Amino acid sequence: MVNSNCCCLSNMDFPIIFLHLVVGIITIIIVRVIYIIYRRSKLLYTRSTKPLSTLIVLGSGGHTAEMLNLLAVLQKERFKPRYYVAAATDNMSLQKARVLEDSLVDKAGIDLVGTAHFMQIYRSREVGQSYITSIGTTLIAIAHALWLMVKMRPQVILCNGPGTCIPLCAIAFLLKVFGIRWSSIFYVESIARVRRLSLSGFLLYKLHMADQLFVQWPQLKMKYPRANYVGRLM
């Protein structure tokens, strides 16, 4: 009798330990996620003057124009190296970013070699693509984004709307959860959005993924109170 009881107990042990382990891990992850969301709006480095590696996500046409306007006033010495990422189908945006970086070299007259990098990424969703087929293309985009993010490991992420930024931001968030790389995500909603956030903006807002989310119209600030409104970029 005693023997068989022992057997039963040791048989029971494994699932119970496993269950405890799973519950423990899930709890740790949840606590970590809550901590990250809580830490969001806090400053990353209060006094540090070390430059921060920065990822800049470029979109098509209008998005890129807005981002370049933003970059024109960015403190280039603080945010470097700068990694520019654009969709693989978009040749214009990286070219425009290159022109901007080249003009910096000309203006500063100093050696800025190695401070700007340009790369392309698969898009999760083309303009007009249906939401259902978007699932497959999004998975491919995520795998590619993961590879790029592990290579870059940026501390600051600047994005303003293109679908490409969603996988990048999701991975950045996961890197934070697992303690691999702490980063701050800044999202600036496109000026074209007056009454409703774009899908990208909406996701980052609702999932608490963006550290700071900026909108360019007061109407949006009213509708999404956690957003910041400081005027327009264009």
Place this chain on the structure above:
Amino acid sequence: MSEVDHGTKSKRLVFVTVGTTSFDSLVRAVDTQEVKEALFRKGYTHLIIQMGRGSYIPTKSAGEDESLDVDYFTFSSSIAEYLKSASLVISHAGSGSIFETLRLEKPLIVVVNEDLMDNHQSELAEELAERKHLFCARPQTLFRTIQEMDLESLIAYQPGDCNTGC
């Protein structure tokens, strides 16, 4: 709004741009007799249409006997030059074209493409129209918009009022 006349003494150009894709219903609306006549009555002499990848080809015209001189092209790297020399711009609702035109302080009619799936573009055009920086139309209301527009009512757009942390 600035009315700069270069070269010929009273050339007043209307520049139509559809952007990087196509917008046939805009080109078709501009190419109608009533719209061309309305533009001519308003004092415009030339019409140049950037038609993009569209399949509708507008009719060229040399502008003889009291009518508009009409020309078109698909794409050009010097859109900015056309915008600069225009007295009136009729544009698709892309933010790039809109702000480029507003920065030049040119009178602007934005025509919203209602065939686009995710039509958030009308938001920007309608907001800027409400603030009297431009006129907002649909292809089918373009004629009425041109007829009723009062360029004096437009207010110049002040770019980039972003003021914190920038």
